[in-house]
Amino acid sequence: MTYLEALILAIIEGITEFLPISSTGHMIIASTIMGINENTLVKNFEVVIQFGAILSVVALYWQKFFTSFRFYLKLAFAFLPAAVIGVLLGDYIDSLLMNIWVVITTLFLGGIVLIFVDKWFRHANEAKEQEISWSQGFKIGCFQCIAMIxxxxxxxxxxxxxMSTGLNRRTAAEFSFFLAVPTMLGASAKKLIDSYATIQHHDIKILLFGNIVAxxxxxxxxKAFVGFLxxxxxxxxxxxxxxxGVVLAIVAVLLKIQM
Structure with a gap:
């Protein structure tokens, strides 16, 4: 993996991680186009650089993030479903990362949902992140499990x-950012631990570079996403x-990429 390839993937991660368009999907597409999608370092890189992205949340929202211990407990409670599913189905989820047709399908279906979601959840309250209830947080955490696909x-x-629990777009988005911290920190740490024995000195420099860019x-x-949303x-x-999704499907058919 070259620094140019790392730069491209890190920029994609930084742009797409907090947008509702799938950072993993876009990195799989990019790494497939560059012909490096089966490289072990690339697979580790795509997960570990999420740590750099989550640090941006802490940097931007530090006044909100460092609030009360009770808020951290709610984040931990919301993170629990993803932690359990990740442990139980980790190997199966990793196998899906190799299938570009899974990405094509979920991009398309997710796009249809996003077109109508604002109409479905028009009635929202103005609750702040700290006012989100335990049940709301847990429900959001259950939704997060879907994103493992x-x-x-x-x-x-x-x-x-x-939004399905009654939050407005901005509050739902910001809680999503906060929930990303334990989620992606856990995913990055697990990937590093699992691959520690195979990481070389050059790999460490590549991973550090990618995190800084992300x-x-x-x-x-x-900043751009919150204003646009x-x-x-x-x-x-x-x-x-x-x-x-449609363009990618056409390309996959032309290149005869199998499921």
């Missing part, structure tokens, strides 16, 4: 989960997902 988008799943790009993307909603992200 490549192409679904953790951001989309958790924001929709939040951190910088994610900070810019979060408040003004325009989700439908344009839905159209984008459908277009990408």
């Amino acid at each position: 490549p192409g679904v988008s953790r951001s989309a799943a958790t924001i929709i989960g939040g 951190f910088i790009v994610a900070m810019l993307a979060i 408040k003004q325009h909603g989700f439908k344009w992200f839905g159209y984008y997902r459908i277009i990408v």
Whole structure:
């Protein structure tokens, strides 16, 4: 894996991690196009650089994030479903990362959902993150489990989960950002531990480089996303997902990529 390939994937991660368009799906597409999708370091890289992205949440929202211990307990409670499912189905989830048709299907179906989600959840309250109840947090955490399927988008799943409990778009999005911290920290740590014996000195430099790039790009993307979401909603992200899914399906058929 070269630094140029790492730069491309890290920029994609930074832009897409907190947008409802699936960062994993986009990195799988990019790594497949570059012909490095079966490289072990690349698979580790795509997970570990999420740590850089989550640090951008802490940097941008530190005043909200460092609030009360009770809020951290709610985050931990919301994270619990993903932690359990991740342990039980980790190997199966990893196998799905190799199937680009899974990404195509989830991009398309997720796009349809995003086009209509604003109409489905028009009645929302103005609750702040700290006012989210234990049951709301757990329900959002259950929605997050759906995002373990490549192409679904953790951001989309958790924001929709939040809106389904009555939260408005902004509060649901910001809670989704906060929930990303324990979720992606856990995923990154697990991947590092699992692959520790095979990591070389060059790999460490590549991973560090990717995290720095993802951190910088994610900070810019979060600010842009919150403003766009408040003004325009989700439908344009839905159209984008459908277009990408259709184009990717055509390319996969032309290249005769098997399921």
